[in-house]
Amino acid sequence: MVARIGRDAMMDELIERLGRAIGGYDLSASQVPARSGVAYEKPEWGLLEWMPAHFQGEGTTVKLVGYHPGNPVLRGMPSVISTICVFDTSSGHLLGIVDGTFLTALRTGAASAVASRILAKAESRVLGVIGCGAQSVTQIQALSRGFQFERVLAYDVDLASARSLGERIGFTGIPVDVYEREGLGEMLAACDILCTCTSCAPGEGPVFEEFENREHLHINAVGSDFHDKFEVPVSMLRRAVVCADFPEQAMWEGESQQLEASEVGPSLRTLVQESGDHDGLRDQLTVFDSTGWALEDHVTAMMAMEYAREMGLGREAAFECVSPDPKDPYSFLGAARETVGKTGVSAVS
Amino acid sequence: MVARIGRDAMMDELIERLGRAIGGYDLSASQVPARSGVAYEKPEWGLLEWMPAHFQGEGTTVKLVGYHPGNPVLRGMPSVISTICVFDTSSGHLLGIVDGTFLTALRTGAASAVASRILAKAESRVLGVIGCGAQSVTQIQALSRGFQFERVLAYDVDLASARSLGERIGFTGIPVDVYEREGLGEMLAACDILCTCTSCAPGEGPVFEEFENREHLHINAVGSDFHDKFEVPVSMLRRAVVCADFPEQAMWEGESQQLEASEVGPSLRTLVQESGDHDGLRDQLTVFDSTGWALEDHVTAMMAMEYAREMGLGREAAFECVSPDPKDPYSFLGAARETVGKTGVSAVS
Numbered sequence: 001m002v003a004r005i006g007r008d009a010m011m012d013e014l015i016e017r018l019g020r021a022i023g024g025y026d027l028s029a030s031q032v033p034a035r036s037g038v039a040y041e042k043p044e045w046g047l048l049e050w051m052p053a054h055f056q057g058e059g060t061t062v063k064l065v066g067y068h069p070g071n072p073v074l075r076g077m078p079s080v081i082s083t084i085c086v087f088d089t090s091s092g093h094l095l096g097i098v099d100g101t102f103l104t105a106l107r108t109g110a111a112s113a114v115a116s117r118i119l120a121k122a123e124s125r126v127l128g129v130i131g132c133g134a135q136s137v138t139q140i141q142a143l144s145r146g147f148q149f150e151r152v153l154a155y156d157v158d159l160a161s162a163r164s165l166g167e168r169i170g171f172t173g174i175p176v177d178v179y180e181r182e183g184l185g186e187m188l189a190a191c192d193i194l195c196t197c198t199s200c201a202p203g204e205g206p207v208f209e210e211f212e213n214r215e216h217l218h219i220n221a222v223g224s225d226f227h228d229k230f231e232v233p234v235s236m237l238r239r240a241v242v243c244a245d246f247p248e249q250a251m252w253e254g255e256s257q258q259l260e261a262s263e264v265g266p267s268l269r270t271l272v273q274e275s276g277d278h279d280g281l282r283d284q285l286t287v288f289d290s291t292g293w294a295l296e297d298h299v300t301a302m303m304a305m306e307y308a309r310e311m312g313l314g315r316e317a318a319f320e321c322v323s324p325d326p327k328d329p330y331s332f333l334g335a336a337r338e339t340v341g342k343t344g345v346s347a348v349s
Numbered sequence: 350m351v352a353r354i355g356r357d358a359m360m361d362e363l364i365e366r367l368g369r370a371i372g373g374y375d376l377s378a379s380q381v382p383a384r385s386g387v388a389y390e391k392p393e394w395g396l397l398e399w400m401p402a403h404f405q406g407e408g409t410t411v412k413l414v415g416y417h418p419g420n421p422v423l424r425g426m427p428s429v430i431s432t433i434c435v436f437d438t439s440s441g442h443l444l445g446i447v448d449g450t451f452l453t454a455l456r457t458g459a460a461s462a463v464a465s466r467i468l469a470k471a472e473s474r475v476l477g478v479i480g481c482g483a484q485s486v487t488q489i490q491a492l493s494r495g496f497q498f499e500r501v502l503a504y505d506v507d508l509a510s511a512r513s514l515g516e517r518i519g520f521t522g523i524p525v526d527v528y529e530r531e532g533l534g535e536m537l538a539a540c541d542i543l544c545t546c547t548s549c550a551p552g553e554g555p556v557f558e559e560f561e562n563r564e565h566l567h568i569n570a571v572g573s574d575f576h577d578k579f580e581v582p583v584s585m586l587r588r589a590v591v592c593a594d595f596p597e598q599a600m601w602e603g604e605s606q607q608l609e610a611s612e613v614g615p616s617l618r619t620l621v622q623e624s625g626d627h628d629g630l631r632d633q634l635t636v637f638d639s640t641g642w643a644l645e646d647h648v649t650a651m652m653a654m655e656y657a658r659e660m661g662l663g664r665e666a667a668f669e670c671v672s673p674d675p676k677d678p679y680s681f682l683g684a685a686r687e688t689v690g691k692t693g694v695s696a697v698s
Contacts, residue, residue, distance in 0.1 A: 003682055031387045038380045038403040043439055048409050050399050054387040060397050062413055064434060066441015072675040079675070081441045083434075083668045085413060090392050092415015092430045097446070102670035105678040134678045161676060168677045317666050319432045321451035326421040326428070327510060328517045329454040329483045333352055 001307050002102075007171065011142055014110040014303060021299045022114065022272040029056040032294050034249045037065075044070045047226070053294035060087040061298040063100050067225075069199055078134060079199060080104060084301040094320060094343045098304045100297065105134050107296040108197075109142030111245060111268075112220040115288035116193060117146050118271050118278045119243065120218035124192035125150045127174075130207055130231070131198030132156040132165040135222055139195040143220075144172045153187045155179045157198075185211055195220045202228035210235045219287045221255045232287060234258040241265040241281055244289040245296070254291040268293075317343050350656050351451075356520065360491055363459045363652060370648045371463065371621040378405040381643050383598045386414075393419045396575070402643035409436040410647040412449050416574075418548055427483055428548060429453060433650040443669060445693035447653045449646065454483050456645040457546075458491030460594060460617075461569040464637035465542060466495050467620050467627050468592065469567035473541030474499045476523075479556055479580070480547030481505040481514040484571055488544040492569075493521045502536045504528045506547075534560055544569045551577035559584050568636045570604045581636060583607040590614040590630055593638040594645070603640040617642075657693065666692050 002010060030053070037049030047067040054060040065082040072079055082100030087093065127149045129136045133156075140152055152169065154176050156162040166176035179187040188194065188211045198207050200223065207223075210233045219240070224230045232255050242259065244250035245268045251257060256264045268288070271278065308314040320343070325331035351359060379402070386398030396416040403409040414431040421428055431449030436442065476498045478485045482505075489501055501518065503525050505511040515525035528536040537543065537560045547556050549572065556572075559582045568589070573579045581604050591608065593599035594617045600606060605613045617637070620627070657663040669692070674680035 002679070007679060007682075031389070033385065033387065036382065036385075038382065038401060038409060040380070040403060040405065040438065042405050046438065046441065048401070048403070048411075048436055048438075048441060050401065050411060052387060052397070052399065054389060054397070056389065056391050060387060062397075062399060064411055064436075064443070066436060068439065068441045071440055075440055077440055077442075077671055077675060081443075081669050081671070083443055085432075085434075087397055087413070087415060089389065089395060089397075090417065091420055091424055091426055092395065092397060092417045093426070094413070094430075094432055097668055099668050099670040102672070102678050102681070133676045134672075137676075137678055164676065168674075168679075171679075315666075317664075319446055319448050320430050321448040322426055322430070323451070323483075325517075326426060327482045327486075327513065329451050329486055330351070330356060330517075330520075332451070333356075 001304070001311065001313055004311060005307065007141070008145065011106065011110065012145055014106060014300060015113045015142065015145060017299050017303055018107070018110045018296060019114050019272065021295060022269055025269055025295065030054060032246070034252070035294065044068065051292070051294040051297060053298045054089070055298060059089050059095070061085065061294065061301050063294065063297045065100065084297055086301055086305060096305050096343060098301050098308070103300045103304060104297070105138040107300040108135055108222055108290065108292065109138030111290055111293070111296050112139055112195065112222065112288060113142040113146055114272065115243065115268055116143055116218055116220060119281050119286040119288060120147070120193050121216045121282050126153060126190050126192045128153045128187055128191035128194040130155050130194070130196045131223060132161040133197065133199065135197035136165060136195065137168050139197055139220065139222060140169050140174065141172055143193060144174060147193070149174050152176045153179060153190060155184055155187060184208060188213065191217060193218050193220070195222060196231040197222040198231060199223060200229065200231065202226050205230040206233045207231045209233060213285060216283050217285050220290060221287055222290045224254050225291055227253050227257065229253070230255050230258055236285070237287060238263065240285040240287045242287045242289055243268055243271055244291065246291060246293040250289045250291050254289040255287060256289050319343055350653070350660065350662055353660060354656065356490070357494065360455065360459065361494055363455060363649060364462045364491065364494060366648050366652055367456070367459045367645060368463050368621065370644060371618055374618055374644065379403065381595070383601070384643065393417065400641070400643040400646060402647045403438065404647060408444070409438050410434065410643065410650050412643065412646045414449065433646055435650055435654060443692045445654050447650050447657070452649045452653060453646070454487040456649040457484055457571055457639065457641065458487030460639055460642070460645050461488055461544065461571065461637060462491040462495055463621065464592065464617055464639070465492055465567055465569060468630050468635040468637060469496070469542050470565045470631050475502060475539050475541045477502045477536055477540035477543040479504050479543070479545045480572060481510040482546065482548065484546035485514060485544065486517050488546055488569065488571060489518050489523065490521055492542060493523060496542070498523050501525045502528060502539060504533055504536060533557060537562065540566060542567050542569070544571060545580040546571040547580060548572060549578065549580065551575050554579040555582045556580045558582060562634060565632050566634050569639060570636055571639045573603050574640055576602050576606065578602070579604050579607055585634070586636060587612065589634040589636045591636045591638055592617055592620055593640065595640060595642040599638045599640050604636060604638040654693065663693055668692055
């Protein structure tokens with residue numbers, strides 16, 4: 001799918017759809033419960049979460065997400081793996097299942113792009129990145145669709161990660177300067193926009209110290225997604241306008257968990273929907289507190305399912321045992337007609 | 350699958366596995382959060398729920414359940430449709446997806462069988478059923494595996510449903526006597542065991558009035574699964590020993606919602622795990638408050654996946670986009686090796 005559409009065309013399409021969906025987001029016709037999940041310490045530390053979202057007339061999606069930080073080293077698998085289930089709201093039929101692993105990286109990038117277009121200076125030329133894993137690739141890509149960056153400045157506790165970033169984002173054409181620990185302060189002072197997308201452990205943040213930032217610095221804080229896990233020093237949050245994708249969730253597991261509710265600024269929805277001029281925000285320190293909003297997954301899954309249908313990708317699988325006689329669970333035995341509901345399943349690669 | 354194993358052999362196997370799983374259920378190595386969901390009134394009244402269960406060393410399952418009472422009439426589909434996703438707890442990989450629609454009917458029957466073997470008199474000969482839809486079939490079947498019933502007495506607000514029950518449970522060999530509204534009191538007075546499995550609307554219960562029951566009557570109350578939805582008169586609950594599958598959930602959406610916490614008896618887990626003699630309970634009025642416990646779905650999904658593997662049923666589908674380079678979400682493009690995780694998918698029919 002991605003190869004045929006083109007990665008930038010797909011990202012551009014998603015940024016536009018996401019902006020439109022947030023702009024039209026109607027609280028009274030939607031239900032997006034905060035995600036919840038089970039966390040466990042055996043056999044290894046891990047987390048499985050469900051992120052549901054219901055949009056009247058449009059369907060219900062549930063993203064099922066595993067977060068297992070041992071995956072890259074132990075299994076050569078990404079730490080975050082997910083699938084998105086899309087339901088028909090009239091009947092409860094499972095319409096489709098699509099990959100959520102790649103799509104999550106895509107939508108997290110697109111969300112930062114939507115926020116940064118409102119909160120960052122249009123003339124931003126220097127993009128800093130702390131944490132150079134999978135998320136950093138789509139952060140840089142998504143932001144590069146709306147800003148003319150001259151350089152990416154990269155830092156990772158794993159120097160090899162920072163060093164390989166240039167190759168991974170080669171398709172954006174932006175050169176990468178790699179920084180080591182002792183140069184981090186210098187790097188941060190040079191940023192117009194900063195993305196933090198680390199997998200620091202709960203209790204170990206922040207991932208950098210307070211510094212003298214460029215006055216208009218905008219930070220996309222992407223890594224925080226768990227209670228006690230955060231990346232940005234609270235002193236910087238206090239002097240910034242902090243805008244969360246999903247404030248109720250961010251107060252529990254985003255950067256905003258370090259703040260009182262009264263210290264948190266307008267939500268992304270408010271920013272997108274209010275028609276006023278945002279220049280005031282662009283000139284000051286701002287933080288997009290991105291914890292991952294199920295609305296984003298919904299928009300992304302719908303887009304991927306549309307593409308899959310248009311292109312004839314994916315296939316149909318049979319899960320639901322729909323007996324010919326709804327009052328007889330055994331009526332599928334020896335039945336002539338189709339006894340299972342068809343679900344479209346698709347990876348996006 | 351069912352045709353090859355045989356419906357009674359499959360039910361017997363499940364009853365045994367479920368009894369064992371409840372007997373070995375270790376609170377400290379499990380997490381079974383109460384289900385939650387989204388309910389909506391447009392385009393029609395409906396509900397989508399997720400039921401997660403985590404068992405250390407055994408995996409995590411999430412059942413996704415739609416409840417859309419308009420389905421049978423409007424679409425010829427069951428009101429309850431579901432699928433069960435099974436995850437590897439080490440990596441978060443989606444191991445398999447199986448039908449949950451048929452399996453839910455199966456496990457709800459099996460749960461009543463486990464409870465009734467403890468709470469009902471072994472000599473029970475007359476089984477009453479209020480609500481003659483899909484669930485009644487597996488209730489009757491499951492109970493008939495442990496009791497020698499001479500007759501099933503059937504009542505449904507839809508007389509046609511009650512009249513067709515005999516044919517649907519023909520395979521059990523038990524004759525069915527159909528009762529109409531005016532005979533309901535007589536029917537109830539004759540029951541040794543009663544199953545209520547209606548889809549009465551929230552606020553419209555109970556589905557029968559207080560009556561002079563046989564002293565040892567045991568009720569399996571199966572239909573209650575929503576706040577304000579219940580089937581048994583509170584006055585009968587108060588003079589019964591009420592045992593819930595999952596008390597925390599039952600206090601919100603089971604028969605137990607009509608009671609104070611102090612009025613609710615031992616849980617199914619306590620009953621199964623305590624080694625004492627249950628004869629005292631068998632001689633008095635008891636109610637199994639069955640709201641549906643994710644443990645039951647877990648055991649059932651694991652059994653179905655085992656059968657599917659043994660029999661070579663189902664197939665593998667690709668959802669998860671697992672890039673060769675975990676740090677590069679686009680590395681699947683042009684990659685030589687497999688870029689998607691394989692998930693076993695199977696209907697059970």
